[in-house]
Amino acid sequence: MSTAVRTRIAPSPTGAPHVGTAYMALFNLAFARKHGGKMILRIEDTDQARSTKNSEDAILDALKWLGLEWDEGPDCGGEYGPYRQSERLEMHQAAVQRLLELGHAYRCFCTPERLDALRKEQIANKETPRYDGHCLSLSQEQIQEKMDRGEPYVIRMKVPAEGECVFLDELRGEVRIDWKQIDHQIIQKSDGFPTYHLANVVDDHAMQISHVIRGEEWISSTPKHVLLYQQLGWEPPVFAHLPLLRNPDKSKLSKRKNPTGIYYYRDAGFLPEAMLNYLGMMGYTLPDQREVFSLTELAESFEIKRMSLGGPIFDIAKLKWLNGRYFREQISPDEVVDRLMNWKANKEHFSKIMGLALPRLETLSDFFPLSGHLFQESPEYKTEDLIGKSEAAEVSRLLKIAEWELEKIKHWDREQLASVFQNMAEMEEMKLKDLLRPFFFAISGSAVSLPLFDGMALLGPDLSRVRLRIALNKLSEAGSGLSKKGLKSLEKEYRSAYGKRIG
Numbered sequence: 001m002s003t004a005v006r007t008r009i010a011p012s013p014t015g016a017p018h019v020g021t022a023y024m025a026l027f028n029l030a031f032a033r034k035h036g037g038k039m040i041l042r043i044e045d046t047d048q049a050r051s052t053k054n055s056e057d058a059i060l061d062a063l064k065w066l067g068l069e070w071d072e073g074p075d076c077g078g079e080y081g082p083y084r085q086s087e088r089l090e091m092h093q094a095a096v097q098r099l100l101e102l103g104h105a106y107r108c109f110c111t112p113e114r115l116d117a118l119r120k121e122q123i124a125n126k127e128t129p130r131y132d133g134h135c136l137s138l139s140q141e142q143i144q145e146k147m148d149r150g151e152p153y154v155i156r157m158k159v160p161a162e163g164e165c166v167f168l169d170e171l172r173g174e175v176r177i178d179w180k181q182i183d184h185q186i187i188q189k190s191d192g193f194p195t196y197h198l199a200n201v202v203d204d205h206a207m208q209i210s211h212v213i214r215g216e217e218w219i220s221s222t223p224k225h226v227l228l229y230q231q232l233g234w235e236p237p238v239f240a241h242l243p244l245l246r247n248p249d250k251s252k253l254s255k256r257k258n259p260t261g262i263y264y265y266r267d268a269g270f271l272p273e274a275m276l277n278y279l280g281m282m283g284y285t286l287p288d289q290r291e292v293f294s295l296t297e298l299a300e301s302f303e304i305k306r307m308s309l310g311g312p313i314f315d316i317a318k319l320k321w322l323n324g325r326y327f328r329e330q331i332s333p334d335e336v337v338d339r340l341m342n343w344k345a346n347k348e349h350f351s352k353i354m355g356l357a358l359p360r361l362e363t364l365s366d367f368f369p370l371s372g373h374l375f376q377e378s379p380e381y382k383t384e385d386l387i388g389k390s391e392a393a394e395v396s397r398l399l400k401i402a403e404w405e406l407e408k409i410k411h412w413d414r415e416q417l418a419s420v421f422q423n424m425a426e427m428e429e430m431k432l433k434d435l436l437r438p439f440f441f442a443i444s445g446s447a448v449s450l451p452l453f454d455g456m457a458l459l460g461p462d463l464s465r466v467r468l469r470i471a472l473n474k475l476s477e478a479g480s481g482l483s484k485k486g487l488k489s490l491e492k493e494y495r496s497a498y499g500k501r502i503g
């Protein structure tokens with residue numbers, strides 16, 4: 001293995017670009033830069049059903065907005081391409097074949113029914129659900145017969161029954177995990193596609209990744225990876241698992257409590273350099289304790305061992321404070337004006353709003369009060385107004401259904417937004433106008449405003465979704481939110497009426 005430092009981020013293109021991805025990218029990049037190495041961006045799209053090109057494009061775009069760059073990736077190429085996992089199937093399948101031949105992997109023909117029953121039984125016995133190795137006892141003839149009959153099968157990796165896996169983590173030292181806790185992981189699905197674990201190891205090896213720096217949620221998967229390296233006769237990379245970002249209440253960062261989309265921060269008027277600076281403070285302090293620093297400054301003095309393991313709190317209030325400091329200390333007032341104009345105070349944006357505001361204008365000064373909500377991070381309003389004459393619980397219900405329905409939108413535009421709400425009005429047997437009333441408040445903070453769908457289209461999905469969430473939180477705080485049980489039954493009701501949820 002070469003000694004050059006090569007790190008990577010490997011996002012799965014299954015949703016909106018997440019601040020967690022930027023956090024990982026930042027430290028991978030800082031580490032690579034510090035050691036004169038390279039950072040690679042690989043798209044892990046083995047989950048074909050959930051991966052989309054839109055999401056891939058958005059991830060790349062959002063990371064670039066933040067000022068993050070990579071040396072090799074699907075957009076810029078490189079010597080170790082292709083950089084999209086789905087284009088590397090041959091390599092994955094060859095590795096699976098080798099594992100089969102070496103006796104480190106086996107075909108499993110178990111039906112979903114058997115696996116389900118096994119799982120239930122293990123849960124009832126308070127055991128960790130895992131495959132019981134049933135198909136390991138099949139003879140070569142039995143396997144051949146089943147294959148000749150065309151029975152579907154997956155390929156699983158063999159995992160030791162006893163003992164423990166020991167590996168080194170740069171931040172934690174020795175990590176020990178009992179093999180008993182590790183499942184006979186499926187490495188190739190019945191459709192011939194590899195799963196994450198196999199593809200990740202094969203690609204990291206082929207791309208000569210020297211350091212795998214990723215989130216701590218992958219620690220429990222690392223034994224599978226270490227074992228695969230061993231079985232394939234490859235030298236594993238160095239592992240470093242960074243602590244996960246947390247909400248101010250210390251729970252895992254989640255969109256229920258904090259906006260998690262990178263675009264939210266862009267659209268709400270945060271500066272990319274302040275955001276990157278803030279992410280650099282997650283679990284890390286510069287040796288001289290400086291609070292304001294650039295990526296280059298972080299990289300120059302970066303020492304991964306200085307990362308703290310306590311879950312770093314991603315606190316939007318602190319981020320705002322830092323963002324404010326950037327306005328006052330880091331960029332000139334003139335530059336702030338330029339940023340403001342680039343952001344939303346520009347002709348293109350004003351023209352779009354003017355199309356909506358014109359029918360209501362008597363004087364120019366009517367323009368800003370009418371369109372203020374399109375420039376705010378979120379509007380102010382009273383919970384009573386949100387509820388109006390409706391039942392508060394019913395408003396919660398509608399907001400939640402809308403949240404799920406909006407996940408299904410592929411292109412966030414006026415037409416698709418209109419069709420979501422029209423469909424909802426039909427399903428709920430309500431007049432569209434009545435259905436929309438609380439949404440007007442949630443989005444614009446007032447009952448009369450610019451047309452709702454156009455406004456939401458201009459705000460974009462990130463700001464709009466967070467506004468619906470804020471409305472839901474307000475109702476919860478007022479005691480009219482959805483309880484855990486209520487949410488479960490609503491999900492059931494939703495599934496039977498509206499279909500499966502996405503996201």
Ligand code: GLU
Nearest residue numbers: 010011012044200214218
């Ligand atoms: N595709 C995985 C993810 O989405 C990558 C995990 C890893 O870095 O190994 O987080």
